[in-house]
Amino acid sequence: MDPEAGRQRHMSVSHYVDNIGAGGPGGFDTGRRRSSIVPAGAVAATQKDGVLNQRDDTLRKMSVAVPNLAELSADARAAAMLERKMGFREGVKLYPKAIFFSFAISLAVIMEGYDTFLLGNFFGNPAFNRKYGQPAVVDGENTYQIPSHWQQALGTGTAAAQIIGLFANGIISERIGYRWTMIGGLTLITCFIFITFFAVNIKMLLAGYILSGLPWGVFQTLTTTYAAEVTPVPLRPYLTTYVNLCWVIGQLLAAGILKGFVDVTGEWAYRVPYAIQWIWPIPIALASFFAPESPWWLVRHGKLDEARASLLRLTSKSNTEFNVEDTLAMMIHTNELEIQQTAGTSYLDCFKGVDLRRTELTIVTWVIQQTSGSPMIGWGIYFMEQAGLSANNAYSLGVAQSALGFIGTVGSWFLMPHVGRRTLYLAGQMVMFVILMVLGGLGVPDQSSGTSWASGALILILTFAYDLTVGPVCYSLVAELPSTRLRIKTVVLSRNVYNVFGIAISLLQPKFMNPTAWNWRGKTNFFWGGLNLLGLIWTYFRLPEPKGLTYAELDVLFENGVSARKFRKVEVDPYRSDNLVIVPEDETSSHEAIEKKGY
Numbered sequence: 001m002d003p004e005a006g007r008q009r010h011m012s013v014s015h016y017v018d019n020i021g022a023g024g025p026g027g028f029d030t031g032r033r034r035s036s037i038v039p040a041g042a043v044a045a046t047q048k049d050g051v052l053n054q055r056d057d058t059l060r061k062m063s064v065a066v067p068n069l070a071e072l073s074a075d076a077r078a079a080a081m082l083e084r085k086m087g088f089r090e091g092v093k094l095y096p097k098a099i100f101f102s103f104a105i106s107l108a109v110i111m112e113g114y115d116t117f118l119l120g121n122f123f124g125n126p127a128f129n130r131k132y133g134q135p136a137v138v139d140g141e142n143t144y145q146i147p148s149h150w151q152q153a154l155g156t157g158t159a160a161a162q163i164i165g166l167f168a169n170g171i172i173s174e175r176i177g178y179r180w181t182m183i184g185g186l187t188l189i190t191c192f193i194f195i196t197f198f199a200v201n202i203k204m205l206l207a208g209y210i211l212s213g214l215p216w217g218v219f220q221t222l223t224t225t226y227a228a229e230v231t232p233v234p235l236r237p238y239l240t241t242y243v244n245l246c247w248v249i250g251q252l253l254a255a256g257i258l259k260g261f262v263d264v265t266g267e268w269a270y271r272v273p274y275a276i277q278w279i280w281p282i283p284i285a286l287a288s289f290f291a292p293e294s295p296w297w298l299v300r301h302g303k304l305d306e307a308r309a310s311l312l313r314l315t316s317k318s319n320t321e322f323n324v325e326d327t328l329a330m331m332i333h334t335n336e337l338e339i340q341q342t343a344g345t346s347y348l349d350c351f352k353g354v355d356l357r358r359t360e361l362t363i364v365t366w367v368i369q370q371t372s373g374s375p376m377i378g379w380g381i382y383f384m385e386q387a388g389l390s391a392n393n394a395y396s397l398g399v400a401q402s403a404l405g406f407i408g409t410v411g412s413w414f415l416m417p418h419v420g421r422r423t424l425y426l427a428g429q430m431v432m433f434v435i436l437m438v439l440g441g442l443g444v445p446d447q448s449s450g451t452s453w454a455s456g457a458l459i460l461i462l463t464f465a466y467d468l469t470v471g472p473v474c475y476s477l478v479a480e481l482p483s484t485r486l487r488i489k490t491v492v493l494s495r496n497v498y499n500v501f502g503i504a505i506s507l508l509q510p511k512f513m514n515p516t517a518w519n520w521r522g523k524t525n526f527f528w529g530g531l532n533l534l535g536l537i538w539t540y541f542r543l544p545e546p547k548g549l550t551y552a553e554l555d556v557l558f559e560n561g562v563s564a565r566k567f568r569k570v571e572v573d574p575y576r577s578d579n580l581v582i583v584p585e586d587e588t589s590s591h592e593a594i595e596k597k598g599y
Helices: 002-015 057-064 069-085 088-094 095-107 108-122 126-132 146-175 178-197 204-228 233-261 268-278 283-290 296-298 305-314 325-339 352-371 374-378 382-386 391-419 422-443 451-468 470-480 489-514 521-542 552-559 562-571 591-597
Strands: 035-039 053-054 135-139 142-143 572-576 582-584
Touching: 002 489, 057 233, 057 572, 069 233, 069 325, 069 552, 069 572, 088 095, 088 233, 095 108, 095 204, 095 233, 095 283, 095 591, 108 146, 108 178, 108 204, 108 233, 108 382, 108 391, 126 142, 126 233, 126 268, 135 382, 146 178, 146 204, 146 470, 146 489, 178 283, 204 233, 204 296, 204 470, 204 489, 204 521, 233 268, 233 391, 283 489, 296 325, 305 325, 325 552, 325 572, 352 374, 352 422, 352 470, 352 489, 352 521, 374 382, 374 451, 374 521, 382 391, 382 451, 382 489, 382 521, 391 422, 391 451, 391 470, 422 451, 422 470, 422 521, 451 470, 470 489, 470 591, 489 521, 521 562, 552 572
Parallel strands: 053 572
Antiparallel strands: 035 582, 135 142, 572 582
């Protein structure tokens, strides 16, 4: 690009909006050629049949808020077309630094996956049970067990703290940015690990887990939203599902460490696994400090120069087709489109207008992660022990379980570009339903029959199916379905409902599994199979396919109430309406000018 032309483009986009994010019309004096709304029939604008556009009243509001909307729309369209034709390799070459920083920040989720896996499976660790449990008689043998009410307290206390941390994250990150919120969360978790490491009794251990749940709430959603906002359309599914991979990596590390310490009889059997968590916070905090802020966050707060600088830091100069001003224009246009659809950015606005449906979709999509059968995966080692396997064998299969989860998540990266999110979500639930029914049919295995090993093998298959489909795909869906202005709050609300279900599961699963409580053992799978079936029905009728769609295109589809099964069958043009077009005032009657703009 010619340097002088680039300078002019820099000036033009800088003056699209002088109070972007204010949420109301007026005050957008740009000094550029103003735009006018005219009927589509008054100009030589061609409208293809079957193309879905934004509503007329939305376009009218946008033209008032942004006087030079015609040029903004033309630049935004150019950026959207570039993203649409961009392949995976082109995206990697253009956004290498975005990939690096997203990868680095998402590592925070490893800590949550690691510690939650420890908690559920420490219940099968003999040294941990001797320290924090009570004497019990199980199958005629004297042993130690953590009472079910303390198992419940540890699970529900942690989930309740995560809910508080999530709500705080939705408010704090929107005010101070994603980077500093992440750094604050990492500082807190570094301090709270001391409590679990030095816990002298189960009450102190509970306090440590509750406090640790606060920054975990930050890690759960901030990593996903940051990944969704620093990468283009072709890279979004990979970077958002990588968050799930980090969670699986945490589980894999925990499984390997638990296996290594299962025969240790002293306090280091559980203190060393807790201490290993101190490895992560400092390098992740350094990556967060040097990472660019989300350009979408900066646009929402009217910091256009900083948004431009962020985009330049996230991208490479090697792609001559990429124009930072066009990409910035696309973000401004999408932000303004959403302002006119739903002006506010509060938690309450998530339940208003078109955002109500988007909130429902995000919430239920994340809840399905909890109800599709994943509790049996999280309690896999404990279940295998109750099924008759020795602690050593159960922990060995636990390592294999986490390894299959890793392989499954990586495998989903190869499937999503071809199959899509909705199809994978449906297929995953179907396969998991069948496995749960088979596991339930095995009931309470007898060691001598060999069904205990069959139960362990089915848990491994269930884990692979989950992490190939429902586990990672969920993160892509919940990051793409909300509007950009309400994304962080919608994701926070959704994850909090997920955690509420987690509290219920923390109350139920110990009762189902503990031999001193209800002692359902394998029959527990029938319960989760029934909930899985309900989620499967909802997914078929309600979950749309966002594959390959820009955020502006998703806005128009939701605004027009397109049904879930027709999302990918409708062609969308978010830069005009059905009956109106927007053109510069001095070109209103110019046939050639309209054709030049591509309307």
